[in-house]
Amino acid sequence: MRPLSADDPREIGPYRLSALLGAGGMGRVYLGTGPDGGVAAVKAVRAEYAYDPGFRGRFARELELAGRVRGDFTPRVLAADPAGTPPWMATEYVAGPTLHDLVRETGPLPEAAVRFLARGTAAALDRVHGLGTVHRDLKPGNVMVSASGPQVIDFGVARALEDDGDEEVLVAGTPGYMAPEQVDGGGATAATDVFALGGVLVYAFTGTGPFGDGHPAAVVFRISHQEPVLGGVPEGLRGLVAACLARDPADRPSAARVLAELGGPV
Template sequence: MQPLPVDGPQRIGDYVLLRALGRGAMGSVYLGRSRGGRPVAVKVARAELAESPVFRERFRREVDMARAVGGFWTAAVVDADPDAERPWMATEYVVGPTLQQAVETHGPLPEQSVRRLAAGLAEALVAIHGAGLVHRDLKPSNVLLAADGPRVIDFGIARALEHTALTEAGVVFGTPGFLSPEQVVGTKIGPQSDVFALGAVLVYAATGSGPFGDGSTSALVYRVVHQEPDLSRVPPALVPLIVPCLVRDPAHRPTPARLLSMIDVPHLDDTWLPAPIRTLVEQRHTELRALPTPNGKPPTRLMVEDPPAAPAKLIPPITAKQVEKAVRAVVDKVIPAEPVKKQQAVGVRFSTSRVADVAWAAMSGFVTLTAYALTDSARGELIIYPAMVICLVFALWTVRLVFAALAPRLVLDVGPDGLKVTCGPKERKLPWYALSKVKVVYRRGKPWLVVWLVNAAGEPETLGYGTFKPYKGGYRAYPLSHDKGKARQGHDVGELRSALAWYAASTFDPR
């Protein structure tokens, strides 16, 4: 928990805000206290989302559906106002760390704790799916570890955000490594997508890392679609439970209800968590009890009987526009260009190398000098003339390599908007909508990025290096690492395939 921002709101609806809990794609989350003293988590939408009528309607629909979610293992919605200047929703506050925080701090959970976690999450999904929702972003940071069992939070929020202007701007909802294959490739998403994420969460809980390892976003999503999960460190007794969840075909994954019947649930008690995490939960309870009430006095217990001070004595609420103006002023002074830099950093870049040309030029120059020395020291025509020919040939080859080393590098950028090939001041942009297919092809043992254009697209001009030459109805767009060793070449091919699988899922041909 962090102190409230200096210029942040002090009250939302009937809830006095006590601490800041975090920020996300939707907005900010605060710890609040109701009039009766009950702690709640208050989520307030971002100002730019609040200005969208489409978002407000989706938010309202999500609140209605979230209220219908029952079950033991979700954080219940207790209040909401979708029509406020900035829409907000209050949920039950669960005292406990997230699964991600617990594993990062204390390591993987023991086998029995993972089974208890699996049972709680499966039962939560039964309730969520029964209310007509698909979570879409089940991950370790969305699972809270309470003393009596896990809780799933933020269900339905990704659905409320989807199809707003944010998605049009290239923002991807979901977490790489926990996304299902159908989410990556853009096919229909259903309840079984949450089952895949559940399997990935259980691997993380049991091993400390996801089933598809670590790395860049493009590498993770490529492995999700094209590689088998790594279960080598999962305890053998848990493998039969996890494997069915991570099947690529959604139709072959078990339902959450079926999972519950497969799990040998341990005895239900308050000791399901390892001792260090139980201690952490108890510390959170202590911190919560020590927080001041609205009248400035620390409560003696979690629920207080005396009502807080009269609203007239509280700090008056400020408007959302005042909050937004103050926050933007601070951000402009402290980190003025951070959002732009993050957007510019999106994508993967490949570039031809000067190292190979310089190395070959040095070697060719050495042969030239050696041959020239032979012409001076040789006494017979049988040696002089061949040496002169060798000297001339390698001298010309050295000059060519030197000019090649000084020439502009060929650069390939793969990003949300498409491909861009650059050579000095010249560039060729290929938006994804202009491509009917994109593929990595080996020609004479060398990998090329080959693109096929839609019928309406014009023929691109070459930038040198053999780029944009016709190839089987398409065009060779970029020579991938031809000037690098086999090991580096294989690595770059994998990175390019991963990037294409992420950014061009509908047009990328992985074969």
């Protein structure tokens, strides 16, 4: 959390902004206070997307789906305006770091903690898949760690960034957590989310993704041509994580199956 700069807005929609929570490829996220005094994470879209009518349409469609994703492990969408200047969305504020930052600061997590993380994340994915949509960009930076458990954020954001025209579809995802079919230009499915879940669990155990670090092109090459590195995953979970990271989507378990293998809902 950082103080606002001179270039940051002081208000977005009905929210009064007080701090910068983070920034990414899509935009910047602020801590906002609503008219009722409640706090929210307010994401403002970057200017290059804000003036793209195609993006605004996709953003509106994905917001409608994201608004239906409710549960213990997904922050609720509180308000949004895809037609605003800039387009924005506000979700429940999660008081805690991302899994990426937590592991980077404290080191790999113990098995009991990762099992709890896996159950919550799998439950969130199962709920989303049941609505007929997918996350498309699950990664350690999109899993928040709170006192009440993992919180999966940014449902629908990756889809809004895709070009859905007739000639080209841009692949949305993060190198290191993209499934082989995404790397090859295929569409995202529930199975690609499960692949990413396997990668997230490897990161939680080891501090690196299943295909290592380095230049994105090198990581993508390993995804397409090499097997994941699972040496740091405890024996009791290695088989399940390996199944999530199967090269063939048909060989991966569903999120519901992963949840069942871990003992069911928390």
